Every structure is written in structure tokens, then in C-alpha cells.
Amino acid sequence: MSAEPLAEWQRPPAExxxxxxxxxxxxxxxxxxxxxxxxxTMSPQQLFHMKALRLLExxxxxxxxxxxxxxxxxxxxxxxxRQRLEPDVxxxxxxxxxxxxxxxxxxxxxxxxxxVVSPDSEERDRKRKPQLYAEAGxxxxxxxxxxxxxxxxxxxxxxxxxxQYAPLGIFHDRVTLTVPFxxxxxxxxxxxx
Numbered sequence: 001m002s003a004e005p006l007a008e009w010q011r012p013p014a015e016x017x018x019x020x021x022x023x024x025x026x027x028x029x030x031x032x033x034x035x036x037x038x039x040x041t042m043s044p045q046q047l048f049h050m051k052a053l054r055l056l057e058x059x060x061x062x063x064x065x066x067x068x069x070x071x072x073x074x075x076x077x078x079x080x081x082r083q084r085l086e087p088d089v090x091x092x093x094x095x096x097x098x099x100x101x102x103x104x105x106x107x108x109x110x111x112x113x114x115x116v117v118s119p120d121s122e123e124r125d126r127k128r129k130p131q132l133y134a135e136a137g138x139x140x141x142x143x144x145x146x147x148x149x150x151x152x153x154x155x156x157x158x159x160x161x162x163x164q165y166a167p168l169g170i171f172h173d174r175v176t177l178t179v180p181f182x183x184x185x186x187x188x189x190x191x192x193x
Contacts, residue, residue: 015037017082018081019104048149056114063182064181069180077138078107117144126143142154151171
């Protein structure tokens, strides 16, 4: 019995991959990211992940002032030549809309990124991704954790002097913030999705 041949993307070049490579490599699985020049694929998502994603995407789309922001998902953001992440949800500046055939946004187009933590992404979502988003200058970062089927939302704001995130709060039943615009989201609505 012979082993199946490796796909092109499974044989990385010596220097690793670059952000533009994700648009040209055949056979990449959906939701593939590039972190430090290495391809990272996602495992199938659990029900909590899908429900939290839908709750926050819909709430941000409803609350965000249309003349300033757009809620987006299933798009990546290029943070640098060897960094191309796909946040679960992001808010992009309205004036940064891109060509309809584009697959990514530049970092300066993004105001907020949301990562819903999964068992396979705990280390990346809690440590490496916030570091990369902050270094790229993305002003707001939300991390969402599963608290026995309930949403726990950790909100952060970028400190421009240190290029690191400072906590804005930890939210369990309701998230209320004044930045980047007035936000009031009932997190218990996840039970209705």
C-alpha cells in the first residue's frame, strides 16, 4: 500500500510561506492561516464556536455605524509578509472596502478582531494572535471563551505606546462598551441561536 502524495502546500519552502502564497497554493483547506511563515489549518468547529460567531457578527453588523464600519467574516487580514490570519469576525473601516474578488484586508483597514477560542486554537488565540494583531496596530481585540456553553468575552484596547493590548473588561451575560462605538450585546442570546 503506497502513501498518498503530499499536496504542494504540505511541502513548505525553506524560507516558509508568504501571505500572497495562500491565494495561489492549490488544495488548501478552508480557513487556512499563515503564522510566522507556517501554514496552520483549522479543525472542524464545534457548535459553540458557530453560535458565538453568529451572535457577535450579527450584533456588530447591527450596532456598527454603517458610515464607519462593516462586520466581516471568512476573510483574512495580512499583518505582515509572513502573517495572514483569519479572525472569526472583524470590523473593517467602511472607507477601506476592497475589490469584490479580494480575499484579504490590509491590517490598517481593520478596527476590531474577534477570535472564538477552540480546543485546537487555545495557544494561538490566547497568546500569539493577540501579539500579532497588536504589533500590526489593530486597535481592538476580543477573545471569546466557552464557559460551559455560555459566552465569556475578554475585550482589549491597543496601547499605542507599547503596541500591546490593555484589558477593557471581562463580560459574562452582557457586553457594554463605549469603544469603538456604543456597544450593548446580550451574550445570553447565544441560547436562542
